[in-house]
Amino acid sequence: MTIRFWNRSALTALGLSIPGHAFAAAGHPEPWQMGFQDAVSPVAEFVHDFHTALVWIITIITLFVLGLLIAVVVKFNEKANPVPSRTTHHTGLEIAWTIIPVLILVGIAIPSFRLLKYQIELPKADITVKAIGNQWYWSYEYPQDQGGGFKFDSYMLTREDAQKAGQPALLAVDNEVVLPAGKTVVFQVVGADVIHSFSVPSLAFRMDAIPGRMNQTWFKTDREGVYYGQCSRLCGQNHAYMPIAIRVVSQDKYTAWLADAKKKFASNDAGAAVKVASRSAPVE
Numbered sequence: 001m002t003i004r005f006w007n008r009s010a011l012t013a014l015g016l017s018i019p020g021h022a023f024a025a026a027g028h029p030e031p032w033q034m035g036f037q038d039a040v041s042p043v044a045e046f047v048h049d050f051h052t053a054l055v056w057i058i059t060i061i062t063l064f065v066l067g068l069l070i071a072v073v074v075k076f077n078e079k080a081n082p083v084p085s086r087t088t089h090h091t092g093l094e095i096a097w098t099i100i101p102v103l104i105l106v107g108i109a110i111p112s113f114r115l116l117k118y119q120i121e122l123p124k125a126d127i128t129v130k131a132i133g134n135q136w137y138w139s140y141e142y143p144q145d146q147g148g149g150f151k152f153d154s155y156m157l158t159r160e161d162a163q164k165a166g167q168p169a170l171l172a173v174d175n176e177v178v179l180p181a182g183k184t185v186v187f188q189v190v191g192a193d194v195i196h197s198f199s200v201p202s203l204a205f206r207m208d209a210i211p212g213r214m215n216q217t218w219f220k221t222d223r224e225g226v227y228y229g230q231c232s233r234l235c236g237q238n239h240a241y242m243p244i245a246i247r248v249v250s251q252d253k254y255t256a257w258l259a260d261a262k263k264k265f266a267s268n269d270a271g272a273a274v275k276v277a278s279r280s281a282p283v284e
């Protein structure tokens with residue numbers, strides 16, 4: 001199910017897209033990037049469209065107020081208007097400047113709540129993965145009942161290793177979360193020690209990882225690629241060095257990865273107690 005704020009191609013045809021978006025890449029930031037990273041999930045598209053609409057509303061209101069201020073300065077300065085009017089009330093105007101902002105705010109609130117509902121209401125999951133925030137790395141658990149039954153830790157690569165792998169520094173990790181395209185993925189997000197936040201901009205989710213409480217978020221994308229994110233709650237010394245890397249691949253590649261991962265991570269039973277951080281991510 002795809003809910004759109006409104007038709008994107010119509011927006012683009014009217015020249016109403018935000019130009020900065022054209023320079024943004026999917027999955028990771030670019031030097032001198034303006035605007036968001038590309039939207040690759042329906043929630044992210046909704047977020048982008050809503051943002052575009054808000055920017056236009058803000059721009060129009062700002063220009064309107066600027067126009068009014070300029071009119072006041074030009075028409076009602078002491079030279080142009082030596083005898084000021086003594087008017088203090090205008091019922092019609094007062095009703096208008098109350099009702100019009102209320103209508104604008106209600107107009108913003110309706111799609112805003114629709115977006116909130118779309119993000120929060122979990123669709124039926126094809127795949128569920130548990131994401132555990134640790135000081136300072138992420139662990140992932142693929143449940144047994146979905147062909148998984150293993151767990152692994154995901155640490156940031158050093159700058160040199162990331163460069164060798166042709167991946168962005170500070171975002172690349174040793175063990176990526178691999179998931180298939182076109183499937184609804186639900187993440188169960190928890191914190192093992194302190195509060196972390198599981199966030200990937202291109203997929204437009206950001207969910208707090210809280211010890212003792214399970215939060216859930218979801219995404220679905222048809223676009224294969226690597227989507228990077230970062231812990232987005234200050235969680236201590238190496239908060240900046242616990243990135244998230246989600247690699248979306250075809251179903252066949254996912255099945256092959258799953259078989260490999262089961263062997264590779266065989267000693268890590270899903271559901272086992274969370275390990276205490278024994279390695280720190282390198283500090284730059």
Ligand SMILES: [Cu+2]
Nearest residue numbers: 196197231235
């Ligand atoms: Cu963190």
